[in-house]
Amino acid sequence: MTSVRTPLPPVSPAGVLGRCRELVEPALREAVGTLHPWPRRMASFALGWCEADGTPVTGGGGKGVRQALAVLGAEAVGAAGDEGVVAAVAVELVHTFSLTHDDVMDGDERRRHRESAWRAYGTGPAVLAGDALFALAVETLARHGGGHTGAAVARLAGSLRELVRGQADDLLFEERPWTGAAAVRPAEYEAMAAGKTGSLLACALTLGPVLADAPPPVVEALGEAGRQLGAAFQAVDDLLGIWGDPGTTGKPVHGDLVRGKKTFPVLAALAADGPAARELAALLSPGVPLDAVSARRAAGLVEAAGGRDAALAEARSRVAAARECLYGVPLAPRTVDELVALTGFLVDRRL
Amino acid sequence: MTSVRTPLPPVSPAGVLGRCRELVEPALREAVGTLHPWPRRMASFALGWCEADGTPVTGGGGKGVRQALAVLGAEAVGAAGDEGVVAAVAVELVHTFSLTHDDVMDGDERRRHRESAWRAYGTGPAVLAGDALFALAVETLARHGGGHTGAAVARLAGSLRELVRGQADDLLFEERPWTGAAAVRPAEYEAMAAGKTGSLLACALTLGPVLADAPPPVVEALGEAGRQLGAAFQAVDDLLGIWGDPGTTGKPVHGDLVRGKKTFPVLAALAADGPAARELAALLSPGVPLDAVSARRAAGLVEAAGGRDAALAEARSRVAAARECLYGVPLAPRTVDELVALTGFLVDRRL
Numbered sequence: 001m002t003s004v005r006t007p008l009p010p011v012s013p014a015g016v017l018g019r020c021r022e023l024v025e026p027a028l029r030e031a032v033g034t035l036h037p038w039p040r041r042m043a044s045f046a047l048g049w050c051e052a053d054g055t056p057v058t059g060g061g062g063k064g065v066r067q068a069l070a071v072l073g074a075e076a077v078g079a080a081g082d083e084g085v086v087a088a089v090a091v092e093l094v095h096t097f098s099l100t101h102d103d104v105m106d107g108d109e110r111r112r113h114r115e116s117a118w119r120a121y122g123t124g125p126a127v128l129a130g131d132a133l134f135a136l137a138v139e140t141l142a143r144h145g146g147g148h149t150g151a152a153v154a155r156l157a158g159s160l161r162e163l164v165r166g167q168a169d170d171l172l173f174e175e176r177p178w179t180g181a182a183a184v185r186p187a188e189y190e191a192m193a194a195g196k197t198g199s200l201l202a203c204a205l206t207l208g209p210v211l212a213d214a215p216p217p218v219v220e221a222l223g224e225a226g227r228q229l230g231a232a233f234q235a236v237d238d239l240l241g242i243w244g245d246p247g248t249t250g251k252p253v254h255g256d257l258v259r260g261k262k263t264f265p266v267l268a269a270l271a272a273d274g275p276a277a278r279e280l281a282a283l284l285s286p287g288v289p290l291d292a293v294s295a296r297r298a299a300g301l302v303e304a305a306g307g308r309d310a311a312l313a314e315a316r317s318r319v320a321a322a323r324e325c326l327y328g329v330p331l332a333p334r335t336v337d338e339l340v341a342l343t344g345f346l347v348d349r350r351l
Numbered sequence: 352m353t354s355v356r357t358p359l360p361p362v363s364p365a366g367v368l369g370r371c372r373e374l375v376e377p378a379l380r381e382a383v384g385t386l387h388p389w390p391r392r393m394a395s396f397a398l399g400w401c402e403a404d405g406t407p408v409t410g411g412g413g414k415g416v417r418q419a420l421a422v423l424g425a426e427a428v429g430a431a432g433d434e435g436v437v438a439a440v441a442v443e444l445v446h447t448f449s450l451t452h453d454d455v456m457d458g459d460e461r462r463r464h465r466e467s468a469w470r471a472y473g474t475g476p477a478v479l480a481g482d483a484l485f486a487l488a489v490e491t492l493a494r495h496g497g498g499h500t501g502a503a504v505a506r507l508a509g510s511l512r513e514l515v516r517g518q519a520d521d522l523l524f525e526e527r528p529w530t531g532a533a534a535v536r537p538a539e540y541e542a543m544a545a546g547k548t549g550s551l552l553a554c555a556l557t558l559g560p561v562l563a564d565a566p567p568p569v570v571e572a573l574g575e576a577g578r579q580l581g582a583a584f585q586a587v588d589d590l591l592g593i594w595g596d597p598g599t600t601g602k603p604v605h606g607d608l609v610r611g612k613k614t615f616p617v618l619a620a621l622a623a624d625g626p627a628a629r630e631l632a633a634l635l636s637p638g639v640p641l642d643a644v645s646a647r648r649a650a651g652l653v654e655a656a657g658g659r660d661a662a663l664a665e666a667r668s669r670v671a672a673a674r675e676c677l678y679g680v681p682l683a684p685r686t687v688d689e690l691v692a693l694t695g696f697l698v699d700r701r702l
Contacts, residue, residue, distance in 0.1 A: 034512075035512075035515075036515065036516040036519045036520070038519045038522075038523060039515060039519055101478055101479075101482060104474070104475060104478055105475035105476070105478055105479060106475070107475075123455070123474060124455060124456035124457070124458075124522065125456070125522070127452055127455055127456060127478055127481075128452075128456060128515060128518060128519060128522070130478075130482075131452060131481075131485070131511070131514075131515050132512070132515045132519075134482070134485060134511075135508050135511035135512050135514075135515060136508075136512065138489050138504065138507075138508040138511070139505060139508035139509055139511070139512060142501050142502075142504040142505035142508050143505045144501075145501060146501075147498070149500070149501030149504075150493050150495075150496060150497075150500030150501050150504065151493075153489065153493040153500075153501065153504045154490060154493035154494045156489075157486050157487075157489040157490035157493050158490055160482070160485075160486035160489070160490070161385075161386075161483070161486050161487065161490060163486075164386075164387065164390055164479060164482050164483045164486060165387040167479060168387045168389045168390055168479060168483075169387070171389075171475065171476070171479070172389060
């Protein structure tokens with residue numbers, strides 16, 4: 001007997017994100033509510049729930065991609081609802097922790113159209129808020145109970161190790177030249193992006209399945225899908241860091257070029273041979289911060305040398321690879337539809 | 352039939368600390384060796400294993416009280432040796448994480464006779480190093496496996512929550528006045544110290560027993576012993592922060608008074624009635640940093656008002672309470688001797 005898959009109504013990325021947010025937010029607010037009042041205030045600010053002074057706001061915060069992936073990962077293997085929620089809470093807390101500390105390390109003053117936490121509260125308090133979020137993530141997951149909690153916590157901590165590794169590389173890349181023997185190689189860039197972005201997306205998709213003791217090949221396929229999505233996500237972030245609309249991204253125009261950040265489009269452009277690549281190399285080689293005019297010129301040269309197209313192609317091919325992973329193992333079909341809709345959104349957001 | 356306890360040779364605190372360090376250090380070095388090279392270098396510096404540039408040093412680092420407590424806690428309940436070691440590694444990593452981040456938050460420039468990590472490497476990298484240590488602690492414990500890993504991780508994460516709470520209070524106390532309705536009350540000080548110091552000592556003593564599934568009353572008694580020791584430890588730290596020999600403590604003379612830090616001896620002195628207490632209140636009330644002469648005068652007034660004796664009495668009574676906890680439940684007698692020797696050392700160190 002073969003089963004015929006009934007066509008289901010199409011899913012919208014916004015609908016999926018909204019549904020998952022509704023599932024997760026009460027538990028996330030409950031967890032954050034247990035913190036000491038001061039880190040609680042700062043954590044709520046970092047999560048987009050309030051202004052720096054504690055005034056509640058609505059509609060703030062990030063897109064909630066990671067929490068949605070955690071819910072969908074659990075649903076894809078038929079895990080209990082609370083397993084997806086606890087996974088989503090842990091992943092969202094770790095993500096907010098990492099944004100808070102990364103902004104300290106990178107000196108980024110803006111985040112999601114507002115001051116970053118260290119600008120709003122000072123460096124020391126922002127470090128403390130990050131630590132509180134980190135500890136809360138681990139505690140939330142560890143207290144979930146069940147026989148597979150240890151494995152789930154080990155997975156979360158392993159993704160934190162990879163986050164740290166990626167952030168360390170990213171910081172070290174800033175010291176390295178654009179050209180010559182010491183320049184950042186594409187493989188190094190990919191490893192950095194895998195750590196900084198892919199590890200947490202892989203963790204998000206697999207945490208619920210690990211709690212639910214899903215078969216290892218299924219967990220592995222979801223993890224690989226997460227890593228591929230991470231690479232796509234990073235490539236799109238890199239595109240937005242150069243060509244994104246500041247009104248949408250909440251970050252300055254050409255910001256990554258002004259800061260001399262090593263990103264996929266620029267590295268791809270420099271790796272291309274041709275007059276635009278050579279002029280770009282000459283512009284960047286002194287290693288001094290670019291002014292607005294030079295940054296605009298650099299953005300044009302990256303595009304002319306094919307860097308913009310290469311990054312977009314990279315994002316699309318990684319998303320295709322992620323979808324292959326999802327189609328290759330038995331997962332709940334409706335959830336796969338929702339995951340696929342989200343992967344499309346990751347590439348097309350604000351481009 | 353009654354058993355007669357054979358007298359055992361006396362134990363020395365230095366001998367206990369050395370024995371535990373030998374047990375723990377190989378596993379600690381193995382764990383740190385898995386980090387990305389940059390945070391690994393910074394973590395090794397923070398652990399006292401190398402200079403800032405990576406040159407190995409011997410005999411650096413802290414006293415290793417926490418790792419010793421973790422080993423002894425496990426031995427006290429007859430846990431397997433590796434359970435004590437994994438607990439000790441996790442606790443020592445969390446302790447080093449918290450010192451590294453606390454120095455950033457407090458702006459402390461010196462630690463263990465050297466630059467603090469943020470002075471040596473910069474604030475951002477020190478934050479990253481702390482994050483790496485934190486993630487490594489959780490990962491090490493979570494990967495230990497066994498049916499009680501989840502409970503052990505939840506305990507470690509819970510102590511991190513208490514650490515954050517204590518550090519938040521400690522930072523907030525600095526903003527509060529010395530006298531009047533908004534002054535820090537002794538009970539608030541105790542809660543802060545319980546979080547900042549007691550929680551990790553309690554965690555150290557109980558992590559091995561939780562992994563080994565020791566009976567709850569035994570775990571509870573060891574936890575309470577750890578909290579009492581934490582209060583004693585903090586009171587002694589406070590004494591050293593005012594009267595400690597900078598050549599031994601590695602910190603400036605009267606450092607806590609110069610910084611206006613709310614500590615047990617000062618709060619006890621202010622709570623006493625009498626001319627010295629009133630003069631001390633007048634000296635501190637403006638809330639401006641003290642110069643060296645005023646700090647020396649303040650130290651004399653704290654002593655004259657009984658603050659020094661009160662802190663010492665607090666430390667001794669807390670140690671006595673910790674010993675009561677240890678004697679109140681069935682534990683390996685030789686290990687109890689070693690624990691008791693360590694508790695004495697905690698009070699008498701460098702005084």
